[in-house]
Amino acid sequence: MRTDQYQGHDYYEMDELLTDEHKLIRDAARAWIKKDVSPIIEDYYERSEFPSQVIPGLAEIGAFGPYIPTEYGGAGMDQIAYGLIMQELERCDSGLRSTASVQSSLVMYPIWKYGTEEQKQKFLPKLASGEYIGCFGLTEPDHGSNPGGMITNFKDQGDHYLLNGAKLWISNSPFAQVAVVWAKNEDGRINGLLVERGMEGFTTPEMKGKWSLRASATGELVFDNVKVPKENLLPGRSGLGAPLSCLDSARYGIAWGAIGAALDCYDSALRYSKERNQFGKPIAGFQLQQKKLAEMITEITKAQLLTLRLGQLRNEGRATSAQISMAKRNNVEMALKVAREARQIHGGMGVTNEYPIMRHMMNLESVVTYEGTHDIHLLITGLDITGENAFV
């Protein structure tokens, strides 16, 4: 891969709406990525391996729970700071962002929101520092878009819970020290359990053969009569709303992340179009290439403004799940379209690993599917505006 020459693009001068601290956080994340991650990401992607050596650096830039209060090892930053970090990570690679999204929104967030004081003290500082990596178990082999149908369950055995079942498509699972697992109790009510590596009957086989998110580890969580201590139940909330609130946080981060992937594709395409000469002039001077580039920056700019506003609403605690769905759906599709157009501008070079385009494009095929598929998010918007449930 070539030297990372990325520059941000800010067509509507959105930076003026950010604080100096936001910009410092974003620029520090970008500088760290250029120094430590960009030079290795293509290699790890091709080998289908998570570069675990980047974990301390992720913690240093605040990628693990930046909005978690400082008393639990977080940085106490706002939602926009979190979003900007996710944008910079996915600008490099969606798998890198996925690892940080899961840690922040799907592991630290539920422990912070629904955990006991002891659970927060035990897990959050270690998750913030990267000493622990966590994962989140909701999806099952037969229950993806319909998580409420899950069959993973636990029974009260007096001094412990007995957990049985399996989860699939779990980011970070192969090396996670702790899993936030959503399972039904004997009354069919969904609860969160903290399952720790080393508990008897708990295994995390890695899934192979992905053509997407190859620099991020994905696996299963298998529970075969796992005895979970009672103090590992998240007591603060039960029901499907509990995991869905975590997904709100993660989807919000994905909305920012997708902008990052789109910006990288656009940035590369813009530079390539000025350098590549055909018929005696740079291809940037041809109308068909300009149409692609102009439409890309238009769509990126719209997504940037939509997402910044969503961040403001989240800071005020007013963002609805449906608003988050709209941003996640819009931005990921936008990024996929930008990636495909950018690939065309790069011509044949666009299919090689000299440029990041195909890697982003393949990654985004996962991003458009996980954390609520493209279609499901449309139905969430549909339900929100009509009041009619079209899921079933």
Added chain:
Amino acid sequence: MKILVGISKAPDTTTKISFTDNNTKFNEDKVQFIVNPYDEWYALVRGLELKEKNGGTVTTITVGGTDHDPIIRKALAIGADDAVRINTEAADGYMVARQIADYAKDNGYDLILLGKETIDYNGSMVGGMTAELLDMPYVSVASKLEIEGRTAILERDVQGGIEVVEADLPLVVSCAKGMAEQRIPNMRGIMAARTKPLNVIEPSDAKGLTRVVEYNLPVEKGEVKIVDAENMDELVSLLHNEAKVI
């Protein structure tokens, strides 16, 4: 050890340069400013390394208005203990050196570290003049700095080799590539920078001694003519008749 580090802002290296006010002022519109790399990567980071090794404090000093606060916060996020901003627009190298010297003279600094130049105006004057105004020794364009007791041992890259220099503290040094490695601010540092003191001080009466008459952009590069390697006559003719160099 008390260390003072000069921090100035400079346009990002990708900036498109233009001028205003009849070509007498740099057009700052839409320009992204960064910490001058020689100040940040070499002077500040070496100062922090020396503090970490020997104890003491690192204070940054900047001559400029409130528009400099973001770059000062970055220096604090990287690890400086506190910052001083002399609240006036920099006029020229002499004026900046006088402002720094007027502040530093009563504050007992052992070491004043500056970048070898800013990457915009490339004046390279402030270090030498600050040292003179404070009656301190000065080592310019140093690529290595160690402190042993009250003695500084420095290296300078010279033609074909390295010059090793010794000087007693207090001392002014202008820092060049090689002195330290860039440090990226981490989240802890960014959080800590929120509460570190940024002391705004009104300027002394020092004024600039020079005035900019005009800025001009470099002449645009002309088109390249490619001459076939076999066609020496055409090459000689072009060099003689068009380029008029032979």
